[in-house]
Amino acid sequence: DAQPVRDPNQCPCANGCLGALPHGIAVPVQHQPHRPRGEDRERGAAHVVATTRRLTLRELTTADAPFIWELVGDPDFIRFIGDRGVRSVDDAGQYLERGPFDMYARHGFGLWGVELKATGTPIGMCGLLKRDWLDDVDIGYALLPAFRGQGFAFEAGRAVLTHAMD
Numbered sequence: 001d002a003q004p005v006r007d008p009n010q011c012p013c014a015n016g017c018l019g020a021l022p023h024g025i026a027v028p029v030q031h032q033p034h035r036p037r038g039e040d041r042e043r044g045a046a047h048v049v050a051t052t053r054r055l056t057l058r059e060l061t062t063a064d065a066p067f068i069w070e071l072v073g074d075p076d077f078i079r080f081i082g083d084r085g086v087r088s089v090d091d092a093g094q095y096l097e098r099g100p101f102d103m104y105a106r107h108g109f110g111l112w113g114v115e116l117k118a119t120g121t122p123i124g125m126c127g128l129l130k131r132d133w134l135d136d137v138d139i140g141y142a143l144l145p146a147f148r149g150q151g152f153a154f155e156a157g158r159a160v161l162t163h164a165m166d
Helices: 062-072 075-080 089-107 152-165
Strands: 048-051 055-059 111-116 122-129 138-143
Touching (some): 048 152, 055 122, 062 075, 062 089, 062 122, 089 111, 111 138, 122 152
Antiparallel strands (some): 048 055, 055 111, 111 122
């Protein structure tokens, strides 16, 4: 049973779980007891963060590197979000390490993989971001071109905000 984190600086189980919010970040999250940072990331197991009628939002894993390579290499991603220097699957793995995985470890949240609930097909990412240049937490998202214009970004964003406020 997930419990809300009451002290934003300390995980209730004191295990260093992903529910911990270091640096006093004031975003409520559901505590997932006894889930150490990085657990199962190498094996590709993914912790589900939220579900909607059509989508599953889950932590990204190293197994997502080929998908991330496709997503962040999309010309629209590069044009509107930025060039992350991802030119290969290995680069995508490094992007995951220094981006989403680092954010999970430092803040207990980050960009989560968005996949179709019915098929498990990855279609994008959406989540909370603590950007150095902003005082507050931001929401970010990106979808593959074939999944834009169908309400998936709105649905995923709404799930992220609901998760953050629970």
